Amino acid sequence: MAEGLDWEAIKRKYHYRCVICRQPEKVAGKLVQVQIEDAVIPPQVFPLCPEHNLKYSQGYFTNAELKKIGISRDTYLANVSNAGENIEPDxxxxxxxxxxxxxxxAIKMVQKSQRKRFQQTQSDFRKDI
Ligand SMILES: [Zn+2]
Structure with missing residues (x-):
């Protein structure tokens, strides 16, 4: 993760705006850094607004949005699934x-009682025969 001056420099490079919607930090909310790692490209850090950071981390970025940050869908999915590993499974x-x-x-209990009633109706029917 980029820290201190590095992160400032990155934000300045993107004019303190979300790389996706181009909204400035003052409008979109505090910019969040997203790091993309891939075997073929050096790690890259982008500023995203809270909304796009959420969309990114949930794996909902469209091809057009991926184009804006210049990564392939494969790279994206690999990075998103890495992020998912941090979620506590238990x-x-x-x-x-x-x-x-x-x-x-509650639904199961209702279904059970309905089944019982149905079986009863069936056995009553057999008695009549
Ligand atoms: Zn945004």
């Missing part, structure tokens, strides 16, 4: 995830 479920799990349990 992190506890969030509140939203817990709510979804609870909902799924």
């Amino acid at each position: 992190s506890p479920p969030s509140t939203t995830e817990k709510a979804i799990l609870a909902q799924q349990d």
Whole structure:
């Protein structure tokens, strides 16, 4: 990661603007540095606004956006998947995830009771025959 003067120099090189939307830091929010590493090119650092940094890290950059930073989709995907490795795989479920799990349990319980009722109807039908 570029630090101190290096990062200042990089931001100055890009006129203190996001490389994608060209919005200045004052408008778009604090610029975030993104480092791209690849076997064939030296590591490169770009300033991105918070919005484009999020889009970048989630792997949603379009070909046109990749062209602006001059990297191929392969390089991009390799860098994004590297970033993904930092995510804790065993992190506890969030509140939203817990709510979804609870909902799924409730659905299963309803399905179970419906199945029971259905089996009962079937056995009643057999008695009639
Ligand atoms: Zn931007």
